[in-house]
Amino acid sequence: MILIVDDNENNIYSLKKLLESKNFLVDTANSGEEALGKALKNDYALIILDVQMPGMDGFEVAEIFAGYSKTKDIPIIFLSAVNTEKRFITKGYASGGKDYVTKPVDPEILLLKVKTFYNLQEQNLEMKKTQESLKLEVKGRRESQVSMKSKIDHFHLLLEGLPQIAFTLNEEGIVDFVNGRWYQYSTSEQVFPETYQDDLDIKAEFEACRKKGKALELETRIKNIESGDYRYHLLRISPVYDGVAIKNWVGTFTDIDDQKKVENEKDEFLSIASHELKTPLTSIKAYVQLLDRKLKLDKNSAEAGYVTKVQDQIEKLNSLIGDLLDVSKIENGKLKINKKPSNLEKVIENAIETIIQTHDEDKVKIKRHGQKPDILIPFDEIRIEQVLINFLTNAIKYSPENNQVIVTTFVDEEGVKVSVTDFGIGIPEFKQKAVFQKFYRVEESSLQFQGMGIGLYICSEIIKQHRGTIGLSSIPNEGSTFYFTLPLN
Numbered sequence: 001m002i003l004i005v006d007d008n009e010n011n012i013y014s015l016k017k018l019l020e021s022k023n024f025l026v027d028t029a030n031s032g033e034e035a036l037g038k039a040l041k042n043d044y045a046l047i048i049l050d051v052q053m054p055g056m057d058g059f060e061v062a063e064i065f066a067g068y069s070k071t072k073d074i075p076i077i078f079l080s081a082v083n084t085e086k087r088f089i090t091k092g093y094a095s096g097g098k099d100y101v102t103k104p105v106d107p108e109i110l111l112l113k114v115k116t117f118y119n120l121q122e123q124n125l126e127m128k129k130t131q132e133s134l135k136l137e138v139k140g141r142r143e144s145q146v147s148m149k150s151k152i153d154h155f156h157l158l159l160e161g162l163p164q165i166a167f168t169l170n171e172e173g174i175v176d177f178v179n180g181r182w183y184q185y186s187t188s189e190q191v192f193p194e195t196y197q198d199d200l201d202i203k204a205e206f207e208a209c210r211k212k213g214k215a216l217e218l219e220t221r222i223k224n225i226e227s228g229d230y231r232y233h234l235l236r237i238s239p240v241y242d243g244v245a246i247k248n249w250v251g252t253f254t255d256i257d258d259q260k261k262v263e264n265e266k267d268e269f270l271s272i273a274s275h276e277l278k279t280p281l282t283s284i285k286a287y288v289q290l291l292d293r294k295l296k297l298d299k300n301s302a303e304a305g306y307v308t309k310v311q312d313q314i315e316k317l318n319s320l321i322g323d324l325l326d327v328s329k330i331e332n333g334k335l336k337i338n339k340k341p342s343n344l345e346k347v348i349e350n351a352i353e354t355i356i357q358t359h360d361e362d363k364v365k366i367k368r369h370g371q372k373p374d375i376l377i378p379f380d381e382i383r384i385e386q387v388l389i390n391f392l393t394n395a396i397k398y399s400p401e402n403n404q405v406i407v408t409t410f411v412d413e414e415g416v417k418v419s420v421t422d423f424g425i426g427i428p429e430f431k432q433k434a435v436f437q438k439f440y441r442v443e444e445s446s447l448q449f450q451g452m453g454i455g456l457y458i459c460s461e462i463i464k465q466h467r468g469t470i471g472l473s474s475i476p477n478e479g480s481t482f483y484f485t486l487p488l489n
């Protein structure tokens with residue numbers, strides 16, 4: 001908007017008309033005082049100021065405008081009918097004005113000057129606005145930097161308080177923070193703790209995970225600088241996301257050495273105990289068979305019944321000890337698999353036959369579904385039969401109200417899938433993965449049903465060694481389906 005300041009109404013009227021005809025917005029004031037009041041309230045791009053006014057003259061008004069920050073940068077064009085002398089013009093410029101036009105006003109000249117000043121002032125205002133918004137942005141960035149720094153400091157303080165070794169890595173995988181405990185195992189922030197010669201290389205393992213954008217979890221032995229001992233640690237490095245992109249990584253080493261020692265002692269005890277139990281049990285089994293043959297008991301007599309019961313119990317004990325021995329073999333990496341081309345259908349039939357013979361016939365109904373895998377593929381017959389018997393025994397054991405079991409087989413160009421479905425108690429979803437862990441039993445069923453929680457652990461190891469997959473789907477109180485797959489080659 002342009003402000004015209006003149007004590008003469010006629011002058012104001014003709015100037016106003018002239019400017020409005022060129023689409024300028026115009027405001028007017030009759031005196032210097034009124035102009036000052038308006039200029040302090042409104043934003044003007046240009047002031048056209050009459051020099052000769054009663055009271056304050058134009059130069060005085062311009063000087064006062066120059067003293068206020070709001071008005072000091074507004075360009076002024078002085079209008080005067082009389083003072084064309086050089087000294088007056090100089091005064092006009094000195095008092096802060098930008099140009100000088102004499103009366104009678106040449107409309108074309110005035111309009112040219114107005115347009116130039118108006119545009120200049122518009123650009124100035126635009127630049128000021130940009131400057132302001134830049135200032136605000138810089139301020140905002142500075143503030144968010146400060147708040148980010150205080151968040152990071154807080155996070156580092158938390159990591160410092162952890163009982164574990166803790167560290168962070170940037171998105172390129174370079175360590176950029178370590179807590180105090182790090183230095184018990186490394187001399188420098190840049191170097192990962194030294195691992196035991198047989199263990200995996202931390203840097204290489206992490207690089208592989210980082211490229212896939214996946215977390216790393218690893219049990220490894222790292223060297224304590226002071227004692228020189230290698231202690232078992234659980235290393236975890238997890239990505240921290242900023243939206244969908246990985247911002248950085250947070251890692252911890254948790255000392256599990258004592259836990260590992262206790263576990264090893266327990267494994268050692270299990271291994272010794274199962275081996276020691278096996279020998280007398282084999283003798284008991286042989287002597288009972290001998291006794292049975294020597295006594296030649298009438299099959300219907302109570303004594304013959306007792307002998308059968310003793311033999312059943314010996315078999316149960318034998319299979320329990322067999323399982324314990326398998327666990328210690330797995331721990332020592334000695335569970336051997338003898339793969340040779342075998343017929344899977346025959347193994348399935350054998351397993352079902354064994355189950356039917358060892359269970360009450362009205363307690364078990366086993367149905368077959370799907371295409372029969374009557375083909376030769378490489379696997380260990382004894383171990384795969386062990387897996388099937390385990391699945392079938394569990395299906396019957398954990399279905400006290402329903403005697404139906406379905407064995408489904410499926411063959412395609414990649415492999416064979418065998419599933420065993422029951423309609424029993426089922427397993428809650430969050431416990432399903434854990435059933436393949438050593439000694440894990442679902443709490444709800446462990447009191448009601450006997451077991452040691454190692455059958456499925458052995459099954460998963462057997463299938464793993466065949467490079468197959470193992471898993472389950474289950475709904476509590478509706479039933480479960482356990483499956484395994486074997487590759488054709």
Ligand code: ADP
Binds near residue numbers: 426440450
């Ligand atoms: P065990 O049966 O000797 O306890 P397993 O390793 O065979 O040991 O099974 C582990 C646990 O998984 C069992 O204790 C049981 O809680 C659960 N489980 C296994 N099979 C089934 C099934 N078919 N239905 C429901 N729960 C099952």
